[in-house]
Amino acid sequence: MTTGSSSTSDTARPPASDAGISTYLGQESALRAGRLGTxxxxxxxLAATGPLMVVAGVMPTTFAVMGVVGQPLLFLILGxxxxxxxxxxxxxxxxxxxxGAFYAYISRGLGPTAGAGAALxxxxxxSALQFGIYGMFGFEVSNLCATYLDxxxxxxxxxLVAVLxxxxxxxxxxxxxxxxxxxxxxxxxxxxxxxxxxxxxxPAKEGLSLHAFNPDTLTGAGVGTALCFCIAAFTGFExxxxxxxxxxxxxxxxxxxxxxxxxxxxxxxxxxxxxxxxAAGPSAIIPTAQKQSAGLMFFLTESRLGTTFTDVVHVxxxxxxxxxxxSFHNVVSRYAFAMGREGxxxxxxxxxxxxxxxxxxxxLLQTAVSLIVVxxxxxxxxxxxxxxxxxxxxxxxWGGNVGALGIILLMAASSLAVIVFFVRRGAxxxxxxxxxxxxxxxxxxxxxxxxxxxxxxxxxxxxPGSSLNWVLPGVIVLAAVIGVAHGAFLRxxxxxxxxxxxxxxxxxxxxxxxxxxxxx
Numbered sequence: 001m002t003t004g005s006s007s008t009s010d011t012a013r014p015p016a017s018d019a020g021i022s023t024y025l026g027q028e029s030a031l032r033a034g035r036l037g038t039x040x041x042x043x044x045x046l047a048a049t050g051p052l053m054v055v056a057g058v059m060p061t062t063f064a065v066m067g068v069v070g071q072p073l074l075f076l077i078l079g080x081x082x083x084x085x086x087x088x089x090x091x092x093x094x095x096x097x098x099x100g101a102f103y104a105y106i107s108r109g110l111g112p113t114a115g116a117g118a119a120l121x122x123x124x125x126x127s128a129l130q131f132g133i134y135g136m137f138g139f140e141v142s143n144l145c146a147t148y149l150d151x152x153x154x155x156x157x158x159x160l161v162a163v164l165x166x167x168x169x170x171x172x173x174x175x176x177x178x179x180x181x182x183x184x185x186x187x188x189x190x191x192x193x194x195x196x197x198x199x200x201x202x203p204a205k206e207g208l209s210l211h212a213f214n215p216d217t218l219t220g221a222g223v224g225t226a227l228c229f230c231i232a233a234f235t236g237f238e239x240x241x242x243x244x245x246x247x248x249x250x251x252x253x254x255x256x257x258x259x260x261x262x263x264x265x266x267x268x269x270x271x272x273x274x275x276x277x278x279a280a281g282p283s284a285i286i287p288t289a290q291k292q293s294a295g296l297m298f299f300l301t302e303s304r305l306g307t308t309f310t311d312v313v314h315v316x317x318x319x320x321x322x323x324x325x326x327s328f329h330n331v332v333s334r335y336a337f338a339m340g341r342e343g344x345x346x347x348x349x350x351x352x353x354x355x356x357x358x359x360x361x362x363x364l365l366q367t368a369v370s371l372i373v374v375x376x377x378x379x380x381x382x383x384x385x386x387x388x389x390x391x392x393x394x395x396x397x398w399g400g401n402v403g404a405l406g407i408i409l410l411m412a413a414s415s416l417a418v419i420v421f422f423v424r425r426g427a428x429x430x431x432x433x434x435x436x437x438x439x440x441x442x443x444x445x446x447x448x449x450x451x452x453x454x455x456x457x458x459x460x461x462x463x464p465g466s467s468l469n470w471v472l473p474g475v476i477v478l479a480a481v482i483g484v485a486h487g488a489f490l491r492x493x494x495x496x497x498x499x500x501x502x503x504x505x506x507x508x509x510x511x512x513x514x515x516x517x518x519x520x
């Protein structure tokens with residue numbers, strides 16, 4: 001019976017090394033342990049947040065569309081909510097090490113059938129986020145080529161090149177990926193910091209106003225939807241447990257990285273969004289954002305740091321998106337690996353490359369699906385709408401909001417799973433503070449999910465009567481239903497496979513232990 005954070009039971013942690021399991025299963029059936037330390041893991045998860053993409057893209061949109069000046073305060077509020085979520089989520093990570101983090105936790109708390117539904121939701125949500133960024137990446141590279149090289153190329157050409165480049169990098173060792181992500185991330189952060197300093201050093205006529213942190217700025221109909229925009233900026237911190245099997249001390253590194261990531265993102269984005277209000281002026285930030293749209297940061301940068309710096313930011317805006325693409329690809333391929341290992345996908349996906357230890361089959365699947373999605377949007381480019389940029393902007397907006405909704409719901413379900421997991425094991429008293437934190441976070445996340453669905457027409461710009469308002473959220477619902485149905489099918493046809501959902505390598509350890517006496 002589990003009585004504390006370090007106790008063991010049927011959910012005991014696997015050994016720090018996967019050597020025994022690798023010997024038992026073969027070199028292609030386990031992720032390589034010890035590849036990531038604190039720095040590598042932190043850089044890998046933060047890359048998915050796309051700091052420059054958020055500051056240059058999400059923040060101006062939130063100011064312009066929602067009309068909420070208090071965006072900096074929203075980031076701090078969400079930081080508190082997600083820190084509360086992380087309390088229970090991190091504690092769960094000490095007991096469960098599985099590359100299918102969300103669905104593994106939900107399986108262990110709410111049962112394997114619910115876990116099967118969560119697995120498919122996670123696969124769809126993270127894939128949708130990646131597909132959306134491919135659209136924006138292609139669009140931005142096309143614009144850069146037209147502006148600086150006087151070269152006209154269709155958006156889907158650089159998008160397809162990015163798909164292949166990401167697919168190739170994802171087949172390398174995860175520590176190599178971490179270095180690539182780390183370099184790109186640090187450059188992004190440095191550029192945003194330079195902008196923040198320039199904005200604060202040269203404020204608009206209202207000076208260094210703290211008005212954006214005033215609670216009175218969080219009134220009006222747009223606040224709930226603004227929360228949906230802002231929480232999408234945090235996406236990435238929850239990925240730390242996905243890499244647990246590839247760290248040497250997952251019970252220490254994963255919780256540490258999660259809290260570091262949440263704290264960094266909340267403070268960094270709060271300061272950066274405040275810098276935007278300082279540069280434009282609190283009274284002018286909304287009309288300026290509505291006029292400049294996604295060009296807001298570049299407009300404010302050029303007047304303070306010059307054309308050359310602004311051009312560099314434009315280029316590195318693209319490299320930042322590439323880092324986010326690689327980060328999401330790595331997560332999706334590891335979810336596919338975990339699902340293949342546990343019978344939720346064909347067994348071929350549950351194997352890794354013998355040379356790099358990367359989940360190669362899952363990575364190839366994600367590359368193939370990404371190619372199909374990009375080509376499908378390319379075929380419809382400039383079709384019925386008559387606007388050649390429409391499918392690109394739709395790909396980014398649709399994918400981003402569908403993915404964000406899926407992640408919000410997975411976090412809410414995980415909060416409930418954490419509570420049930422520890423209560424069922426008689427640890428409710430010892431873990432009471434963590435369970436209360438999980439409960440508060442779960443309720444807050446459900447409220448945000450409600451506003452996301454309620455205001456989906458605003459989020460995707462479809463209008464109140466559009467069928468997209470229920471079709472796009474319905475993608476997540478459909479994934480959950482299909483996943484649960486698959487789990488129920490496994491329960492009736494293959495109870496042993498059903499029981500292994502969420503166990504990861506622990507299931508194989510148990511099989512090995514059971515087989516050993518018979519062999520002796």
